[in-house]
Amino acid sequence: MNVSPPVNLQELVRRANALSGITLQQLANQVNITVPSSTHSAKGWAGNLLEIALGADAKNAPEPDFRKLGIELKTIPIDKNGKANESTYICIVQLDPGELKDWDTSLVKAKLNKVLWIPIEGDKDIPLSLRRIGTPVLWKPDVNEEKQLRQDWQELCDMIVMGEIDKISSSMGKYLQIRPKAANAKALTKNKNQYGETKATLPRGFYLRATFTQSIIGSLNDND
DNA sequence: GCGTGATCATAA
DNA sequence: TTATGATCACGC
Numbered sequence: 001m002n003v004s005p006p007v008n009l010q011e012l013v014r015r016a017n018a019l020s021g022i023t024l025q026q027l028a029n030q031v032n033i034t035v036p037s038s039t040h041s042a043k044g045w046a047g048n049l050l051e052i053a054l055g056a057d058a059k060n061a062p063e064p065d066f067r068k069l070g071i072e073l074k075t076i077p078i079d080k081n082g083k084a085n086e087s088t089y090i091c092i093v094q095l096d097p098g099e100l101k102d103w104d105t106s107l108v109k110a111k112l113n114k115v116l117w118i119p120i121e122g123d124k125d126i127p128l129s130l131r132r133i134g135t136p137v138l139w140k141p142d143v144n145e146e147k148q149l150r151q152d153w154q155e156l157c158d159m160i161v162m163g164e165i166d167k168i169s170s171s172m173g174k175y176l177q178i179r180p181k182a183a184n185a186k187a188l189t190k191n192k193n194q195y196g197e198t199k200a201t202l203p204r205g206f207y208l209r210a211t212f213t214q215s216i217i218g219s220l221n222d223n224d
Numbered sequence: 225g226c227g228t229g230a231t232c233a234t235a236a
Numbered sequence: 237t238t239a240t241g242a243t244c245a246c247g248c
Contacts, residue, residue: 043244044229051229060228060247077231085231087239092227122231170240180241181227189225203226210239225248232243 003031003055009069009138015054016116016136024120025129027053035129046120046131047075062091062107064114072115076213077122078134084214085122090206093178095165095191100157103150108176108206112149114140117217139216145175152176153206163193165201175212181205 006012019027024046028035031052036042050056056065056073065073077085091107094100103109119134141149152173159168170179181204188200 039231039244041244043231044246047229048246058228060226062227065228075230089228089230177240179239180243183225183243183245185242187225205227227248228246230244233241234238235240236238 003053005055005057005066005068009071012054012066012069012071012116013136013138016118019050019053019118019133020135022133023129024049024131024133027133028129038128045128047073050075050118050133064111070113072111072113073118074115075118075120076217078119078217079123080121082119082218084210084217087177087179087210088208088213089181090176090208092181093160093204093206095160095189095201097161097192097194100161103153106153106157108149108153112141114138117213119217137217148175160191161194163195163197165191165204168204173209175209177207177209178204179207 006015025035027049031049033049033052036045039045051065051073054073058065058067064070074088076088079085091111094107100106115138117137117139119137121131121134152175156168156173156176156178159165168178170177172178180202182202185202187203189203190198191201192198
């Protein structure tokens with residue numbers, strides 16, 4: 001089955017709302033895909049499934065999933081209280097000072113300009129096939145959120161430009177953090193500093209902290 | 225190896 | 237229990 005990209009925002013939201021409440025098995029049936037027995041060796045499976053079902057067209061390009069609409073799709077695992085289980089990967093950390101100059105042209109801002117969050121039950125005691133898709137949340141950073149994101153981004157990028165990437169810790173940044181993003185800890189990529197010197201380092205990615213994404217999607221149930 | 229989709233596993 | 241650091245799968 002091949003789902004065409006939604007023609008506009010309304011269409012996308014309508015499609016996403018139509019999935020609210022159904023299980024991953026039901027959605028997989030709709031697009032003729034087999035549900036893996038667990039996420040252990042299929043970590044991005046649910047995210048890919050939603051991309052296919054909603055007609056995302058950016059594939060693995062470093063752009064928002066719905067190119068024409070400028071909207072990024074993110075699934076987010078939540079526990080039984082509606083709380084975010086995990087941090088959220090945003091994009092690769094570029095390691096050339098030329099690409100780290102300006103927040104307004106950054107990959108992070110492009111990806112987070114507008115995000116359609118789709119919560120999915122993520123408790124490990126629920127079989128993958130029975131996990132339900134939640135109510136989508138269309139989000140755009142407000143003035144204060146963007147200010148903090150920009151500040152985190154600037155602080156981290158400044159360090160990279162200064163050639164201090166190896167001093168960056170995941171504990172840095174209020175909303176944004178930088179963590180490894182690679183096949184394994186031995187993977188290497190090139191990092192250029194402000195003087196044009198190049199050295200090999202572990203590839204990393206930008207992530208949103210779970211505490212921040214939690215504030216975006218809100219809590220379905222504060223009891224328990 | 226790069227960049228997408230993320231979650232796993234264990235130290236603290 | 238939680239967050240950091242590590243890892244899995246895929247297309248190209």
